[in-house]
Amino acid sequence: MDKLRFQSFGSGSSGNCYFIGNASNGLLIDAGIGVRTIRKYLRNLGLDFENIWGVFVTHDHADHIKAVGLIGEKHRVPIYSTRKVHEGIQRSYCVTEKLYSSKKYIEKGETIQVGEFKITAFPVSHDATDNVGYTIEYKEKRFTFATDLGYISEEVAAHLKLADFMVLEANYDEQMLHQGPYPIYLKKRIAAETGHLSNDQTGFYLAQNYNERMKHIFLCHLSGENNMPEIAYTTVQNHLDEKQIIVGKDLNLVILDRLNPSEIYIF
Numbered sequence: 471m472d473k474l475r476f477q478s479f480g481s482g483s484s485g486n487c488y489f490i491g492n493a494s495n496g497l498l499i500d501a502g503i504g505v506r507t508i509r510k511y512l513r514n515l516g517l518d519f520e521n522i523w524g525v526f527v528t529h530d531h532a533d534h535i536k537a538v539g540l541i542g543e544k545h546r547v548p549i550y551s552t553r554k555v556h557e558g559i560q561r562s563y564c565v566t567e568k569l570y571s572s573k574k575y576i577e578k579g580e581t582i583q584v585g586e587f588k589i590t591a592f593p594v595s596h597d598a599t600d601n602v603g604y605t606i607e608y609k610e611k612r613f614t615f616a617t618d619l620g621y622i623s624e625e626v627a628a629h630l631k632l633a634d635f636m637v638l639e640a641n642y643d644e645q646m647l648h649q650g651p652y653p654i655y656l657k658k659r660i661a662a663e664t665g666h667l668s669n670d671q672t673g674f675y676l677a678q679n680y681n682e683r684m685k686h687i688f689l690c691h692l693s694g695e696n697n698m699p700e701i702a703y704t705t706v707q708n709h710l711d712e713k714q715i716i717v718g719k720d721l722n723l724v725i726l727d728r729l730n731p732s733e734i735y736i737f
Contacts, residue, residue, distance in 0.1 A: 472492040472493055472494070473492065473493075473736050473737055474490070474491075474492065474608050474609070474611055474613070474635075474736070474737045475489070475490070475491055475492055475493070475496070475515070475734060475735065475736050475737075476488070476489065476490050476613065476635065476688075476734075476735045476737070477489045477511070477515065477731060477732055477733070477734045477735065478637075478688065478690070478726040478727070478731060478732040479503060479507070479508060479511045479731050480502070480503045480507075480727075480728065480729060480730070480731070481617075481637075481690040481691055481692070481726040481727065481728060482533070482691055482692055482693070482694060482728030482729065483533050483691075483693065483694065483728075484503075484533065484694070484728060484729055485502040485503035485504075485533050485536060486499075486500045486502045486503070486533055486534050486617065486690075486691065487499070487500050487501050487502055487503050487508055487537075488500065488615065488637060489511070489512070489515065490587075490606055490608075490613055491517075491521075491522075492586070492608075493516070494517075494521065495517075495521050495522070495523055495585055495586070496517065496521065496522060496523070497522065497523055497524055497525070497526060497584065497585075497587060497589070497606065498522055498524075498525040498526070498541075498547075499525075499526050499528065499604060499615050499637075500525070500526075500527060500528055500534040500535070500617075501525050501527075501534075501535065501536065501537040501538045501541055502531075502532065502533040502534040502535060502536045502537070503536065503537065504536070504537060505537040505540045505541060505544075505545075508537060508541070511731050514731075515734065519541060519545035519546075519547050520545075522541075522547050523547075523548070523584045523585040523587070524547060524548040524549070524550050524574065524584050525538055525541055525542070525547055525548070525549050525550065526550045526551065526576075526589060526591075526604055527549065527550065527551035527555055527559070528551075528555075528594075528601065528602055528603065528604070528615070528617060528618060529555055529558070529596060529598035529599065529600060529601040529602070529618060530555050530558030530559050530561075530562055530598050530599045530600070531598050531618070532562065532563075532564040534618075535559050535562060535564065535565055536564050536565070538559060538565060538569065539559075539565045539566060539567030539568055539569060540567050541572075542567075542569050542571075542572030542573070543567050543568075543569065543570065543571065543572055544567065546571075546572060547572060548572055548574045548584075549569055549572045549573060549574060550574045550575075550576050550582075550584075550589075551574075551575075551576060551591075551600075551602070552575065552576060552577065552578065552591065552600050552602060553575050554599050554600035555598075555599060555600045555601075555602070556569065556573055556575065557599065558598065558599030558600065576589075576591050577591070578591050578592060578593050578602060579591070579592065586608060586609075587606050587607065587608050588606070588607040588608075589604055589605070589606050589607075590604065590605045590607075590629075591603070591604055592604075592605065592625055592626065592629050593623070593625060593626075594616060594618065594619035594623070594626055595619050595620045595621055595623060595663055595664050596618045596619055596620060596664055596665070596666075597620075597659065597662075597664040597665065598618075601618065601619070603615050603616040603617070603619070603626060603629065605629045605632070605633065611634045611635070611737065612632055612633045612634050612635070612683075613633065613634065613635045613636070613637075614629045614630055614632075614633035614635075614636045614637070614638075615636070615637045616629070616630065616636065616637070616638050616639065617637060617638075617639045617690050617691050618639060618666065618691060619639060619666070619667060620662055620663040620664045620665040620666060620667070621663045621667070621671070622667070622671070622675050627675075627679065630675075630679065631679060631681060631683075632683065633683065633684065634683050634684070634685055634686075634737075635685060635686040635687075635688075635737065636684070636686075636687055636688065637688045637690045637726070638667075638672055638676075638687060638688070638689060638690065639666060639667040639672065639689070639690055639691045640667060640668070640669045640672040640673075640689040640690070640691075640692060640697070640702045640705075640706060641660070641666035641667055641668065641691050641692065641693050641696070641697065642660060642661075642666060642668050642669070642693045642696035642697050643668065643669050643696060643697050643698070643701050643702070643705070644661075644668050644669075644670055646695075646696045646697060646698075646701070647660060647661065647668075647693075647696040650695060650696055651695070652695070652696070660693075660696070666691070666693075669697065669701065669702045669705035669706060670705060670709070672689065672706055673705050673706035673707075673708065673709030673710065674709050676706060676709065676710060676715075677709040677710050677712060677713045677715065678713075680710070680713065680715050680720070680721070682720075684721050685721055685722065685737075686721065686722045686724065686735065686737070687706075687721055687722070687723050687724070688724045688725075688726050688732075689702055689703070689706065689723070689724065689725050689726060690726045691726075692725065692726075692728055694728055699725040699727075702725055703723065703725050706723060707723065710723075
C-alpha cells in the first residue's frame with residue numbers, strides 16, 4: 471500500500487503551496503509561489519507536473535494563486551475551485567496567464583474523486599471573493615486543510631474532528647498584532663471574523679476538541695510581522711498542556727515555514 475505523503479512548499483503571505491500525494495502522483499493545495507520553484511520541489515520528490523492530478527484553490531488572494539495560470543494552461547494541470555473563486559482568479563492582476571481549458575468547477579459540500587483521492591470543499595470565513603477549506607481522503611485517512619479563516623465555524627469543526635492530519639492556521643500573536651506597526655484598519659481586518667486565526671484561537675480550539683484521531687497538526691500561514699514560530703508553537707502547546715494533551719506523545723505539532731519547504735512527511 472502506497473503511503474500518504476505531505477510537504478509544504480511555502481506557507482505565509484509570501485506564497486502558499488502544499489503537496490499531498492503518494493510516491494507516484496498527487497495534488498497541490500494552492501499555488502501561490504513561483505512555478506519554477508514548485509517544479510523544483512516536485513522534482514525533489516521524484517515528480518513533475520504530469521504527476522499532479524489537480525491544483526485545489528482555497529481562495530483568490532495573490533499569495534494562493536500566483537502560479538495557477540501557468541500550471542493550468544502551460545502544464546495542463548486541472549485547476550479546481552468554486553465558480554466564484556474562478557471568477558476572482560480571472561480578475562486577479564497577479565495571474566497573467568488566464569485559465570481556459572484547465573478550469574474545473576467544484577461545489578462546497580460535494581465530494582469528488584480525483585485519482586485515488588476523494589476531495590471535499592467546505593466553506594471558511596475570510597475576506598476573499600469566495601473561500602474554502604479541503605478534506606482529502608486517501609486509503610481511509612483524512613487530511614484537512616483550513617487556512618485563511620477568521621473563526622472556526624461548526625462546519626469547519628466537523629471536518630477537523632474527523633481529520634487524522636490537519637493544516638490549520640495560526641496567523642498572529644494577539645499582543646504582537648495590537649502593539650505592532652500595522653495601521654488600525656489592517657489590525658481590525660486581521661482580527662475580524664473574516665480575517666485570520668490567532669495562535670490563541672487555534673490553541674483553544676485544539677485543546678477543547680482534541681481526539682485520538684488527531685496525530686499530526688501542522689500550523690500554517692504564520693505572519694512575518696505579527697508572529698514568531700516559537701511563540702505560535704508555545705502558545706498552542708500551552709493550551710494543550712492545560713487539558714493534559716502532551717505534544718510529542720498524544721500528537722505531533724509542527725510549524726510550517728513561511729518561505730522554505732518543510733521536510734517530507736510519510737504517514
